[in-house]
Amino acid sequence: DAGVIQSPRHEVTEMGQEVTLRCKPISGHNSLFWYRQTMMRGLELLIYFNNNVPIDDSGMPEDRFSAKMPNASFSTLKIQPSEPRDSAVYFCASSSYTGELFFGEGSRLTVL
Amino acid sequence: KQEVTQIPAALSVPEGENLVLNCSFTDSAIYNLQWFRQDPGKGLTSLLLIQSSQREQTSGRLNASLDKSSGRSTLYIAASQPGDSATYLCAVRSETGANNLFFGTGTRLTVIP
Numbered sequence: 001d002a003g004v005i006q007s008p009r010h011e012v013t014e015m016g017q018e019v020t021l022r023c024k025p026i027s028g029h030n031s032l033f034w035y036r037q038t039m040m041r042g043l044e045l046l047i048y049f050n051n052n053v054p055i056d057d058s059g060m061p062e063d064r065f066s067a068k069m070p071n072a073s074f075s076t077l078k079i080q081p082s083e084p085r086d087s088a089v090y091f092c093a094s095s096s097y098t099g100e101l102f103f104g105e106g107s108r109l110t111v112l
Numbered sequence: 113k114q115e116v117t118q119i120p121a122a123l124s125v126p127e128g129e130n131l132v133l134n135c136s137f138t139d140s141a142i143y144n145l146q147w148f149r150q151d152p153g154k155g156l157t158s159l160l161l162i163q164s165s166q167r168e169q170t171s172g173r174l175n176a177s178l179d180k181s182s183g184r185s186t187l188y189i190a191a192s193q194p195g196d197s198a199t200y201l202c203a204v205r206s207e208t209g210a211n212n213l214f215f216g217t218g219t220r221l222t223v224i225p
Contacts (some may be wrong), residue, residue: 005156008194042215042217042218043201045212048212057210060138067178091155091156093156098141098161099144099160099163099205100144100146100158100161100204101146101213102158103148103155103156103157103158104155105154105155106154106155108153
């Protein structure tokens, strides 16, 4: 299996622009997670889905952030409008019934 | 809320040495514990997963142990190599709270050739 696939790997944008991050989980995994990692706060869970349904989005910073999972093989995390403080590495991860979590390589976002 | 602590934050050892990384957690009602390594600019790579009913797991030169009652896990690395240099994170999944993992802040390991 190719593992969890994220795109883009790097994104540089200007404040106020819309950013869309994409994730393809490992085939057969039923849970998908979006994390954000910064030096100051470490890894933070933003939202996770079970069987394509959002279960806990309490980690989403504010209404500018939204996530969707239209099917079992695709998810998006959208930031609109983006702000400089959103600069971070965003990770997608997936897991099966065993609970073992597998991460993608991350999307490094820089908002100028 | 579950709190996960990893001490030390950084560790340097000469090549060939055996070493132990520590992870402690405050709530013993866990579902599983997972060890990851993260290389600079990369994602997290799963190393070992220990279910709550297990005491240890082994993979190659790595051995992870779990003591739920004391809220502790250790990652033992035998015969360390420069390629082992990375940040090692432990993550705990609580019995409650469904799928949420609580991460430690990591131990940055440097193995000196």
